[in-house]
Amino acid sequence: MNKPTPLSGFPEFLPSQRTVEREVIATLSRTFELHGFGNIETRAVEPMDQLLRKGDTSKEVYVLRRLQEEDNARDKGMGLHFDLTVPFARYVLENAGKLEFPFRRYQIQKVWRGERPQEGRFREFAQADIDIVGRDTLPFHHDVEVARVMLEALGKLTFLPGFTLQVNNRKLIQGFYAGLGAPDVEETMRLIDKLDKMPAEEVGKLLVSEAGLSDEQAAKCLELATITATDDSFVEKVRALGVESELLEEGLTELATLITATAPLNTDSVRVVADLSIARGLDYYTGTVFETRLDGYESLGSICSGGRYDALASDGKTTYPGVGISLGVSRVLVPLVQKGVLDGDRKVPSTVLVAVSDEESRAEADSAAQQLRAHNVACEVSPNAAKFGKQIRFAERRGIPYVLFATEGGYEIKDIRTGDQVPADPATWTPQNESDLKPQVVANNEEKK
Numbered sequence: 001m002n003k004p005t006p007l008s009g010f011p012e013f014l015p016s017q018r019t020v021e022r023e024v025i026a027t028l029s030r031t032f033e034l035h036g037f038g039n040i041e042t043r044a045v046e047p048m049d050q051l052l053r054k055g056d057t058s059k060e061v062y063v064l065r066r067l068q069e070e071d072n073a074r075d076k077g078m079g080l081h082f083d084l085t086v087p088f089a090r091y092v093l094e095n096a097g098k099l100e101f102p103f104r105r106y107q108i109q110k111v112w113r114g115e116r117p118q119e120g121r122f123r124e125f126a127q128a129d130i131d132i133v134g135r136d137t138l139p140f141h142h143d144v145e146v147a148r149v150m151l152e153a154l155g156k157l158t159f160l161p162g163f164t165l166q167v168n169n170r171k172l173i174q175g176f177y178a179g180l181g182a183p184d185v186e187e188t189m190r191l192i193d194k195l196d197k198m199p200a201e202e203v204g205k206l207l208v209s210e211a212g213l214s215d216e217q218a219a220k221c222l223e224l225a226t227i228t229a230t231d232d233s234f235v236e237k238v239r240a241l242g243v244e245s246e247l248l249e250e251g252l253t254e255l256a257t258l259i260t261a262t263a264p265l266n267t268d269s270v271r272v273v274a275d276l277s278i279a280r281g282l283d284y285y286t287g288t289v290f291e292t293r294l295d296g297y298e299s300l301g302s303i304c305s306g307g308r309y310d311a312l313a314s315d316g317k318t319t320y321p322g323v324g325i326s327l328g329v330s331r332v333l334v335p336l337v338q339k340g341v342l343d344g345d346r347k348v349p350s351t352v353l354v355a356v357s358d359e360e361s362r363a364e365a366d367s368a369a370q371q372l373r374a375h376n377v378a379c380e381v382s383p384n385a386a387k388f389g390k391q392i393r394f395a396e397r398r399g400i401p402y403v404l405f406a407t408e409g410g411y412e413i414k415d416i417r418t419g420d421q422v423p424a425d426p427a428t429w430t431p432q433n434e435s436d437l438k439p440q441v442v443a444n445n446e447e448k449k
């Protein structure tokens with residue numbers, strides 16, 4: 001068999017790199033649960049008619065079929081989910097009678113998209129979503145809550161670069177465009193959403209040619225999109241543009257409330273900004289919208305996005321509004337890991353390597369290892385009875401910080417990083433530094449070239 005080559009768009013981690021992903025997932029999960037979010041996992045496949053209800057996504061969907069499938073097979077017309085929102089909407093409808101509303105869930109799972117792989121974009125990747133869903137109504141304070149929860153979770157990932165959460169409100173921009181007299185508000189929003197990919201001058205031309213705006217109206221729309229603020233000062237800047245509408249005022253009030261409520265979470269590495277250029281092109285957003293940029297890696301685009309949708313799901317009688325935010329776990333981690341910015345400090349979870357003096361004493365080494373494991377010290381026994389120097393080098397290559405030796409006077413343990421060696425009872429010994437009990441994430445600010 002020839003040596004396999006990696007599949008483009010399907011990233012895999014080495015064990016030390018997987019330490020980083022596991023720590024991120026564990027930290028996110030702990031934080032979400034602290035705020036009362038329950039965990040769910042939905043199936044990998046959904047009917048194609050459900051997957052395609054979200055818009056023009058047919059090119060992104062991986063279709064599922066069996067090799068020996070017959071034309072009338074019952075499982076025809078299924079595909080792998082391309083995000084966690086579509087399966088979640090189905091899950092809410094399917095289980096509405098068993099759920100308590102408002103329903104708070106978090107979900108960390110793989111998704112699949114058939115798009116061209118590039119930095120930060122993959123065909124198989126992990127996402128972490130939180131959502132709060134109501135029955136018929138969902139008060140605005142939940143918009144503030146999901147923003148605060150995700151900010152808190154990201155703030156605990158101290159090994160990541162800093163980030164900026166950019167917030168806007170669709171009511172604000174829709175109300176502004178309507179008050180301005182835009183003939184096609186939805187098209188205007190869609191074009192404004194291109195500002196992070198195209199020069200403002202080009203977007204302005206499209207607003208005139210495709211959205212039917214006058215040059216003056218297009219200029220006002222572009223001027224609105226330049227407004228940013230870390231406090232509620234943006235409100236007066238918008239009003240100074242001279243556009244009035246009831247929906248605009250509602251959006252201004254909601255956005256000002258959210259920015260004020262999240263201001264205490266601002267730090268040197270965590271920033272919340274009202275950014276009126278953020279539109280989110282997807283048409284199901286109806287209020288708050290979020291995007292997030294990672295410091296120094298702005299080329300990745302938004303790593304954490306979401307917003308309010310007043311109709312996540314509906315069965316014709318009941319509507320389920322929601323608000324949520326989704327972190328692209330793979331989108332953030334894969335580029336940082338591949339560039340050597342993040343890694344684990346060891347290749348194995350073992351804290352201790354139990355040395356073997358000779359093969360006749362292997363049973364005693366196994367017994368010592370079990371004593372360590374009995375009080376949650378991860379360890380492994382040396383695979384051979386080589387000279388102690390070779391066994392130490394074996395531990396070094398794997399990143400194991402301690403080696404346990406049997407001596408005539410009992411066991412001794414050596415910290416191979418410092419050279420310190422002291423007597424130790426494997427039934428009670430634990431490292432002085434608690435962080436040695438499991439692999440740690442190491443951040444390296446110098447990227448590998």
